[in-house]
Amino acid sequence: MVKKLNPKNIRIKDIAKKSGVSEGTVDRVLHNRGKVSVKSADKVKRVLKEINYTPNLIARTLGKNKNYRLVALTPDPNLDPYWQQSFEGIKSGEAQLVQFGIHLDVEYSFFDPTKKESFQKAALDVFHSQPDGVLVAPLFYYASIPFFKELSEARIPFILFNTHIVEANALSFIGQDLFKSGNLAAELVSIGQPANSTFAVVHINEDLPNSVHLVEKEKGFRDYFVSRGNSHTIKTYVLNNTEPLPFQDSVTKILHDAWLAGIFITTSKAYLIAPIINKINPSIRIVGYDLIKENMECLKHGSMHFLINQNPMRQAKLGLQALANHLLFKKKIPPLHLFPLEIITPQNVSTYLSHEGNLAGITV
Amino acid sequence: MVKKLNPKNIRIKDIAKKSGVSEGTVDRVLHNRGKVSVKSADKVKRVLKEINYTPNLIARTLGKNKNYRLVALTPDPNLDPYWQQSFEGIKSGEAQLVQFGIHLDVEYSFFDPTKKESFQKAALDVFHSQPDGVLVAPLFYYASIPFFKELSEARIPFILFNTHIVEANALSFIGQDLFKSGNLAAELVSIGQPANSTFAVVHINEDLPNSVHLVEKEKGFRDYFVSRGNSHTIKTYVLNNTEPLPFQDSVTKILHDAWLAGIFITTSKAYLIAPIINKINPSIRIVGYDLIKENMECLKHGSMHFLINQNPMRQAKLGLQALANHLLFKKKIPPLHLFPLEIITPQNVSTYLSHEGNLAGITV
């Protein structure tokens, strides 16, 4: 095997030697710890400028014998398979970090994704426990703003995922551009469809005006047709009661309302609608969200045609890793990490499944 | 900040204490270095069984003062934008590893992707340099088999990407399932199209019988229609001369041959065809491969409708990281890492672009 001593990497020791001071002084300059004379600081800075020092991130974490305590503030995974996947993503990120000797104390604070008050209570708990970092899916705009203000003031770093709240001033947002997501849904629902078709946007089981993310998707959906001067008709429906019988009734009513060419469901609950629709009129194209087991069944059976994958698992996993990168490796975190809008069809769904999980490496 | 001493992680030292032997003995047992009495070995093994020891991968690399020399055997990036992206992926992987203090000597051996002999020569060079690991895109089946045999015998680990050669007995393959890729292309080209349509498969600028990957895609394409008992007609064309004039001629001939509803181009060269077709008959749907600049232009202008992203950048990056995981971290590498088949449309193409590159973390 061909091997040779590594000549490349520059250590603090090298900088110290080059600038004629001790390692301690270099360390103080590098970290702005003060207690350095102007003269010494200059010497070190000059050397730093001429060579390109990149600290060894691995060595940096070595001496860390402290445990960071992080809290994930997300909807209760037991209430929704979507959030179940998100939960698994955090677990998976945790496990990966353990492999590298990084033991995080990850705690959870769950809330009911349909209840604003539940979120508020959970957020309060999180703040009182004063963690070292927070990963949060801020589903409720107004309820979350004061929480973020508190965190900021307490200098507790936090990362948003799933729903972007720009004013939060978070360390980073990880998720998708929901407006573009709506654009894409519109494209998928209308490909190969005749002019003058009618499409429906259906929101299921949510407090629509308070749910920015759903509104954003619909905006994108409508924008697609408007900006292309298309002659299609778009209708919006909100379904709240998901009890089987009244639900079936409302779905049937939608179909009687107009002859639809396609339906766009803005949540991961498309599987509740698809089979009903399909029985009545199998030619209606249905576009939904997420690789939930039930949705994939519909894809396979042909009662649903497209899914847009929000990849909650990877979002959460990345969120946790970003927090670790920030706290332990002191890496710079990009403030925005937008995921691609993944299109799932009956033909490629299987390739997304085998791919989830087995992410074995050293990178995002 | 809430912190506390880490109680969790078990070190070699702990195992040594628990089993009443020294760290050295534990180390010898862990790595099968021999020179351990049966009695001691048993004591250690018993402890190992009861506790779940996971070595700290970071600490493992710390003492490594050797440089591993890796060689990437890929088509010349200057000859093709697709391979340019692959090249960038390797570079990016390298940079990421440097951040963690891992300095790899990555060398390159390029070949002409259209010339078998060029591959053979480059492969020979690689073998003679006796690297510590190889990352290779084995475009030519028969030419690569003896190369892999040599590597195996010399116990040089190698990873395949882009094209899978099962018999190679590689450490791992990273890429896509090309048969399924053909399935997907068929689905995309036929969605919303009337029954009894005619579709064309077009191979561009390749030695078809020698190019397993293209044949596999066509098989998948045809299989889709056959297995669904569809009444469509499929035609195959091979275009070799890409000089503007004769090329335009052959494309026009294809269109005169039959009234086509859609065309599937099996390489990343769809951009050569799309504008020509679009001018003659803009209703023909075109499905191609890869986020090459030229292809994306066609998407935006509407002369192309779907791309399947093979993600050469991430394939190559993962390949390099897998090699590092194997050599440095001694992680187990999954023998097959199949990428999802990503569907690109005019509406989601931008989300794939911003996403490339800014992969900042500690994981795949």
Added chain:
DNA sequence: AGGTGAAATGTGTGCGCACACATTCTAAAG
């Protein structure tokens, strides 16, 4: 000149592992 305190600077240690090397044990030979 000697003393003093704060500022500046330097030194030492540990993180967990791999591996080189030193030491101890054991059994057979003398």
Added chain:
DNA sequence: CTTTAGAATGTGTGCGCACACATTTCACCT
């Protein structure tokens, strides 16, 4: 009973960094 090779076992060191702590420097005062 001693010697000795060879096996078995134990100890020490370095990787690069962060941080605690020890030491030096120096201006200023008595």
